[in-house]
Amino acid sequence: MSFFKLFSRRTSAPVARERLQILLAHERVSTGQSDLVAVLREEILAVIAKHIHVDSDKVKVTMDRGDAVSTLEVDIEIPSNVAPATAAKANVANTSAKVGASAKAASAAPLTRSASA
Amino acid sequence: MTKVLVVTSGKGGVGKTTSTAALGAALAQTGQNVVVVDFDVGLRNLDLVLGAERRVVYDLINVVQGEAKLAQALIRDKRIETLSLLPASQTRDKDALTEEGVDRVISELREKFDWIICDSPAGIERGPTLAMRHADVAVVVTNPEVSSVRDSDRIIGVLDSKTLKAEKGEHVEKHLLLTRYDVTRAERGEMLKVEDVLEILSIPLIGIIPESDEVLRASNLGTPVTISNPTSAPARAYADAARRLRGETVEITIPSDKKGLFNKLFGRRAA
Ligand SMILES: Nc1ncnc2c1ncn2[C@@H]1O[C@H](COP(=O)(O)OP(=O)(O)OP(=O)(O)O)[C@@H](O)[C@H]1O
Ligand SMILES: [Mg+2]
Numbered sequence: 001m002s003f004f005k006l007f008s009r010r011t012s013a014p015v016a017r018e019r020l021q022i023l024l025a026h027e028r029v030s031t032g033q034s035d036l037v038a039v040l041r042e043e044i045l046a047v048i049a050k051h052i053h054v055d056s057d058k059v060k061v062t063m064d065r066g067d068a069v070s071t072l073e074v075d076i077e078i079p080s081n082v083a084p085a086t087a088a089k090a091n092v093a094n095t096s097a098k099v100g101a102s103a104k105a106a107s108a109a110p111l112t113r114s115a116s117a
Numbered sequence: 118m119t120k121v122l123v124v125t126s127g128k129g130g131v132g133k134t135t136s137t138a139a140l141g142a143a144l145a146q147t148g149q150n151v152v153v154v155d156f157d158v159g160l161r162n163l164d165l166v167l168g169a170e171r172r173v174v175y176d177l178i179n180v181v182q183g184e185a186k187l188a189q190a191l192i193r194d195k196r197i198e199t200l201s202l203l204p205a206s207q208t209r210d211k212d213a214l215t216e217e218g219v220d221r222v223i224s225e226l227r228e229k230f231d232w233i234i235c236d237s238p239a240g241i242e243r244g245p246t247l248a249m250r251h252a253d254v255a256v257v258v259t260n261p262e263v264s265s266v267r268d269s270d271r272i273i274g275v276l277d278s279k280t281l282k283a284e285k286g287e288h289v290e291k292h293l294l295l296t297r298y299d300v301t302r303a304e305r306g307e308m309l310k311v312e313d314v315l316e317i318l319s320i321p322l323i324g325i326i327p328e329s330d331e332v333l334r335a336s337n338l339g340t341p342v343t344i345s346n347p348t349s350a351p352a353r354a355y356a357d358a359a360r361r362l363r364g365e366t367v368e369i370t371i372p373s374d375k376k377g378l379f380n381k382l383f384g385r386r387a388a
Contacts, residue, residue, distance in 0.1 A: 012333075012334040012337035012338050013337055015337055015338055015339075016336075016337035016338070019165070019168075019170065019339060022171065023165070023170045023171070027207060041174070056185075056186055056189070057186055057188065059189070060189070061174050061175075061189060062172065062174065063171070063172060063173070063174050064171050064172060065170075065171040065172075066171070
């Protein structure tokens with residue numbers, strides 16, 4: 001067994017602690033209402049749906065809830081034939097426009113439940 | 118042909134979620150397309166054990182209720198590309214899970230995966246029966262301890278009566294997975310032995326997972342033990358169990374990490 005392995009063996013608990021802190025910071029908020037990233041997700045999708053009909057299969061949402069910064073990526077494929085008439089020049093029937101919306105949100109939740117720190 | 122496998126036990130805390138993650142990873146590591154589905158609505162943990170907790174966008178309930186497409190809810194593992202997770206909901210009521218909804222999700226998953234592994238919640242009521250409903254194969258997770266063995270016996274009865282297979286007069290293939298097994302304590306007579314448990318439950322053995330600190334370390338890191346330390350005793354035990362699930366004949370042993378004198382002298386006898 002390598003020295004590194006012996007060492008890393010002892011360091012798994014701090015990793016667990018950090019993962020839990022990030023997770024719980026988001027979960028504690030979301031039991032009251034929804035956490036910020038989830039709210040943004042719903043509202044962004046609602047706004048888009050108001051203007052264009054997009055096939056929900058063509059919507060890809062990924063999140064990464066972080067400690068200081070969380071990221072939300074909404075990737076929507078919009079068929080070119082729904083684009084406004086003025087914008088459509090040539091009749092390239094099968095091409096599709098890709099609209100990516102990316103949001104970064106500073107984590108809204110405190111890392112500890114009480115002000116014990 | 119897709120196989121639907123339920124990891125169940127009756128009793129709580131015996132190692133269902135740990136085993137779902139490890140068997141799922143082990144099967145996926147052999148190239149099989151695997152999805153692990155968390156049926157523990159309200160108390161999801163499979164995401165955490167797999168290290169995907171920060172990436173959950175939608176969950177099983179969203180899909181069941183038609184609020185999200187299956188493809189949007191599936192999370193692909195970053196280490197093994199043939200492994201995917203369908204997380205449970207953490208906030209929704211478990212009554213949101215309906216039979217029809219589960220039927221629909223499972224039949225959609227069947228089109229995409231070779232293995233659908235369902236992590237059952239503890240108990241014998243609605244949650245566990247929904248988790249086992251579509252099972253072709255069941256892994257009954259049991260600890261060598263009286264209450265766990267008794268509850269496994271109960272859940273075997275439920276598998277024989279409340280699954281779709283049972284309703285059709287067919288049988289769910291049942292396998293015993295003995296977890297948290299401590300050779301030394303079993304030898305000292307402090308813990309039930311493998312033979313004892315097998316004799317009482319009389320279903321075939323798919324593997325013996327030793328009690329090991331590597332399991333705790335793996336869950337701390339959010340990495341199934343077959344990835345975090347593939348040569349460790351529990352990882353080898355899970356990998357062997359996965360091969361048996363695929364139909365291979367692999368001799369059953371009790372892998373061990375301990376190299377102490379005591380284990381050498383006494384541990385051998387149990388193997
Ligand atoms: N072979 C093992 N060696 C040591 N610890 C283990 C082993 N298997 C499981 N554990 C530990 O036992 C605890 C319970 O495991 P797990 O969450 O997998 O059980 P569960 O059956 O899914 O529980 P629940 O019924 O609450 O869903 C965890 O802390 C896990 O790390
Ligand atoms: Mg569990």
